[in-house]
Amino acid sequence: MRNRREILAAAAVGIATPSLLRRAWAQQDAIEIGSLVSLSGTFANIGEQVDIGSKIAIDHYKTAAGRPLRYVQLDDQGDPGRAVRLTQDAIRDRGIRFFMNCTNSAIALAVAKEVASSGGVYINQAGADEMTGTLCNKNTFRWPVATYSAVNTTVRPFMKQFPDAKKWYTITGQYVFGDSLLKNLKDVLGELGGQHVGNSYHSLSDREYSGFITAAIAAQPDVLCICNFGSQTTDVLRQAVSFGMKRNTKIVVVWSTGLDQFQSLGPDICEGVYFGANYWHGVDAPGNRLLTGVIKDKLKVTPSYLLTAGWACTQATVEALNKAGSAEVPAVIKAFETLSYEGPTGLEKVRAEDHQVLKDYYLLLGKPKAKMLDKDDYVDVISAQKAFLPPDKTGCKL
Amino acid sequence: MTTEGLRFPNGTTVVIAVFLIALPCILPSLTLASEILVLATGALSCTLLLGSVGLLSFGQGLYFGLGAYVSAILIRDFEMSALAATIAASLAGCLLAAAAGLLIVRRQGVYFVMLTLAFAQMGFFLALAFPRLTGGENGFGNVPRTAIAFGQFALSNPLLLYVFLAILSFAAFALVQRIVASPFGSVLNSIRYNESRSEALGYDARRFKLAAVTMAGGIAALAGAMNTLMLNFVPLSAIDVETSERLLIASLIGGVGSPLGALIGASVLSAMSDFLSPIWPRWSMVVALLLIVTVLFLRDGLLGLGGVLRRQGKEMPNG
Numbered sequence: 001m002r003n004r005r006e007i008l009a010a011a012a013v014g015i016a017t018p019s020l021l022r023r024a025w026a027q028q029d030a031i032e033i034g035s036l037v038s039l040s041g042t043f044a045n046i047g048e049q050v051d052i053g054s055k056i057a058i059d060h061y062k063t064a065a066g067r068p069l070r071y072v073q074l075d076d077q078g079d080p081g082r083a084v085r086l087t088q089d090a091i092r093d094r095g096i097r098f099f100m101n102c103t104n105s106a107i108a109l110a111v112a113k114e115v116a117s118s119g120g121v122y123i124n125q126a127g128a129d130e131m132t133g134t135l136c137n138k139n140t141f142r143w144p145v146a147t148y149s150a151v152n153t154t155v156r157p158f159m160k161q162f163p164d165a166k167k168w169y170t171i172t173g174q175y176v177f178g179d180s181l182l183k184n185l186k187d188v189l190g191e192l193g194g195q196h197v198g199n200s201y202h203s204l205s206d207r208e209y210s211g212f213i214t215a216a217i218a219a220q221p222d223v224l225c226i227c228n229f230g231s232q233t234t235d236v237l238r239q240a241v242s243f244g245m246k247r248n249t250k251i252v253v254v255w256s257t258g259l260d261q262f263q264s265l266g267p268d269i270c271e272g273v274y275f276g277a278n279y280w281h282g283v284d285a286p287g288n289r290l291l292t293g294v295i296k297d298k299l300k301v302t303p304s305y306l307l308t309a310g311w312a313c314t315q316a317t318v319e320a321l322n323k324a325g326s327a328e329v330p331a332v333i334k335a336f337e338t339l340s341y342e343g344p345t346g347l348e349k350v351r352a353e354d355h356q357v358l359k360d361y362y363l364l365l366g367k368p369k370a371k372m373l374d375k376d377d378y379v380d381v382i383s384a385q386k387a388f389l390p391p392d393k394t395g396c397k398l
Numbered sequence: 399m400t401t402e403g404l405r406f407p408n409g410t411t412v413v414i415a416v417f418l419i420a421l422p423c424i425l426p427s428l429t430l431a432s433e434i435l436v437l438a439t440g441a442l443s444c445t446l447l448l449g450s451v452g453l454l455s456f457g458q459g460l461y462f463g464l465g466a467y468v469s470a471i472l473i474r475d476f477e478m479s480a481l482a483a484t485i486a487a488s489l490a491g492c493l494l495a496a497a498a499g500l501l502i503v504r505r506q507g508v509y510f511v512m513l514t515l516a517f518a519q520m521g522f523f524l525a526l527a528f529p530r531l532t533g534g535e536n537g538f539g540n541v542p543r544t545a546i547a548f549g550q551f552a553l554s555n556p557l558l559l560y561v562f563l564a565i566l567s568f569a570a571f572a573l574v575q576r577i578v579a580s581p582f583g584s585v586l587n588s589i590r591y592n593e594s595r596s597e598a599l600g601y602d603a604r605r606f607k608l609a610a611v612t613m614a615g616g617i618a619a620l621a622g623a624m625n626t627l628m629l630n631f632v633p634l635s636a637i638d639v640e641t642s643e644r645l646l647i648a649s650l651i652g653g654v655g656s657p658l659g660a661l662i663g664a665s666v667l668s669a670m671s672d673f674l675s676p677i678w679p680r681w682s683m684v685v686a687l688l689l690i691v692t693v694l695f696l697r698d699g700l701l702g703l704g705g706v707l708r709r710q711g712k713e714m715p716n717g
Contacts, residue, residue: 040680085430110539
C-alpha cells in the first residue's frame, strides 16, 4: 500500500504536469508574440481594435518559420510604466522575444528600449518621429509613416491642386507630435511659397476649441490645417465646421485615423475636407484585398486603420520570421531589414537605415453623402505617395 | 494615525520587514513586487499627511514626478549612482514641497485640497511644456541601469534591484514610524484632533504642518526615483493627476491609521490591476467599488477589517 506522502507527491506531479507541459511546449514549439495593447484605461478604445486586428492576423497566418504562432496579450492599461513592466515579465518569465503594437508613442518608445536591451524584436505603430529618428534602435521597426511623410504627402498634392491657397492657419496640439507636424508644415509652406498666417496651440487635455477657431476665422486664411491626433482632431474639425469654416476656407487634417474617425464625424462634416491617412480600405492592392476579405469574413465589418495597424504589425513580423526561416533574433532582424511584402497599402518595404516601413500615405477628400457607394465610402483617394526623410537626416544611428 | 502606545521599532516594523522579504516569494513576478514597493512608498506620503496631521493631499503625484525626473536626469546626464540620485531626488522633493507648502498650509479643508490639486496640475503642464527637459508626452528615456554606489552592485540584476528598492522603501516606512512615535508626531496628532487647541497650547500649527508636507514631499519623490530605477524611463504619467489619485487611493484602501496600511493598499491595488485586467477590462470598477466600501464601512481601511469583524462578532447574539 502506498503511504500518504507518495499519494500527495503523485497528486502534486499530476497537478503540475499540464502547466509544465504547457510551458515546455510554449518554449520549444510555438513562437510567442507579445502584443502591447491598452484594453483598460484611457486608450482602451484604441487598444481593443489593434488587439482584434492582431488576433485575426495570427489566426489567419497560424504559423511562421514553420512553427505555430501564439498570441500573448499584454494589457498595458495605457500606462508606459506598466508596459515596460509587462515587457520585462514577458522576456524574463516567458522567454518571449517578439513584440508588437502600442497605443501611444510613449509606450512604444519605452518598450522599444526594453526590448532592445533584452535582445528581442519589436514592431509598432508609434507616431513619434524619434522612433525611427534619434531614439531608433537595432531591434525596433515602425509601420506607420513619420510626421515628415504625413505632411509632405498631404500638403504638397493639396497645394498643387490649389496653387492660390497661400494663407494657412494651423490649430496644433501642444505636444511633441503636434509640434513635429507643425514644423514640417512650415518647412513645406516655406518651400512652396505658402504663408503661415497664424497658429493656435491647444493642450493635451483641451476639449473645447471655439476660442482657437474664432482666432483662425479672424486671420482669414485660405486653409485651416489641423495638426493633432485622435479625438482632438475629431473635436476641432467638428467645431470648425459648426462655426461655418468650410464655407470659405479649405480644411486639411494632416493626420487622421480614417474610417473610424469618419464614422464618428458623419458624412456631412467630412464632405469637402481633406484628410491625410495611413490606410484606406478602398485601395486596390493584393495585401489590402486579403486583409479586407479576412476582416469582412470574420467580423462582418470594413477594416479601420486601428484594426489594420494591428494586422500590419503582425503581418510584418510573420513575413520577417518566414524570410529568416527561424526565430533566432539576429536572423529575424536581418530579414526585417531587407523585407519587402504585399501589405495593406500595397508593396511595403523596410528601410534598413532607420527601420521605417516605406509605405503609401493617402490624401483623401470627403465626398457628399449622395455620392457614397456604401455606408463606409466616405472619401475619394486624391493621392497615394511615399515621401520619407533621407536616412542621413532622420537622426537615426543604428 | 495614532501615537498612543506607539514605539519605534515595534511589531509593525517587523511585519513590514517580513512583508518586504516575503513579497517576491509570494508574487509570480519580481517586477510586480517592485511596483508594489514604489506605490507603497508613494502612498506612504499620503498616509503620513492624512493619518498624522489630517491633511488630504491630491498633489503627491507632483513630488513623485519630480523625484522621477530628477533621478532620471542625474543618472542619464550626470552619470550619478542610483543611491546618490535617489537621495538628491528626495531632497528635491523636500525643497519643492517646502516651497509649495509655504502657500498651501495657509489654507485649510477644501481650500488646502484644491491648492494641492492646482500645484499638481501645474507640475503636469510644466513637464509637458518643457519637452527638451522631460521628453514631453514621449517620456524621458534612455536612462541606463546604473550601479547602487561607487560603481558597485549593478541594478541590471532584477533581484538586486528589488533588494535595493526594498531597503529604500523600508527606510521610508521606518522614518515615518519614527516620526509618528516622536514628540513631533504627537504634536502632529494633536493638530489633527484639534488645531485651535494645539495652537492655544503654544504650538505653531502652520510650521508643524509645513514640516509634515515637506517630509511627505520627500517620501513621494523617493518613490518617484524608485520608479525610475525600476523602469529606466519616466513616463509623463508619473507626474499627472492620476498618479496623485492612485497614491491617495492606495493609502485610503489600506488605511491611514498605520504605515502598514500604505503597504497593504498598494499590494491590493497593484495585484488587482495585474490579476483582474486580463479577465475583465473594466476592472477599475472593482477598485471604485472597493474604495466606496472602504470609505463607507471601513474607516481604517483594510487594515481595520479585523477590528470591524471582531466588533461585529461581539455584537452578534449568542447561539
